[in-house]
Amino acid sequence: MADTNRLQSFNQPLLLKIAAVLAIAAALLWAAWVSRELTEPRQEIVTVRLAETIAAFVDAEARETRDPETSQARVLAFLKASERAVTDMGTGGRVVLVGEAVLAGGAPDATEELRMRIAGQLGQGDGQ
Numbered sequence: 296m297a298d299t300n301r302l303q304s305f306n307q308p309l310l311l312k313i314a315a316v317l318a319i320a321a322a323l324l325w326a327a328w329v330s331r332e333l334t335e336p337r338q339e340i341v342t343v344r345l346a347e348t349i350a351a352f353v354d355a356e357a358r359e360t361r362d363p364e365t366s367q368a369r370v371l372a373f374l375k376a377s378e379r380a381v382t383d384m385g386t387g388g389r390v391v392l393v394g395e396a397v398l399a400g401g402a403p404d405a406t407e408e409l410r411m412r413i414a415g416q417l418g419q420g421d422g423q
Contacts, residue, residue: 341405380412
């Protein structure tokens with residue numbers, strides 16, 4: 296019995312030191328995780344009014360006096376350009392939500408950027 300008491304008193308300081316080291320390691324890991332979460336860039340969320348943009352183009356194209364094949368080709372080119380523009384906008388941690396499909400709250404509206412990107416792609420397509 297005396298050996299058991301001596302063994303317990305011998306191990307108790309060692310156990311306390313091990314527990315202290317583990318607690319410090321856990322605190323350091325937690326601090327590193329919190330620091331990474333705070334310094335890591337957050338995703339930017341924007342909305343675009345895609346259906347409205349497409350509808351405006353289709354309406355304008357319908358008012359023009361072009362032959363149907365030309366109008367159809369222009370609408371198809373616009374749809375492809377709009378798809379590429381939305382894909383391009385959604386890079387680098389940016390999330391693009393179609394405004395007609397979601398309630399985005401206070402997310403910024405990037406429809407003008409979308410229109411400029413589409414116009415730029417259509418301009419590039421015209422020069423080829």
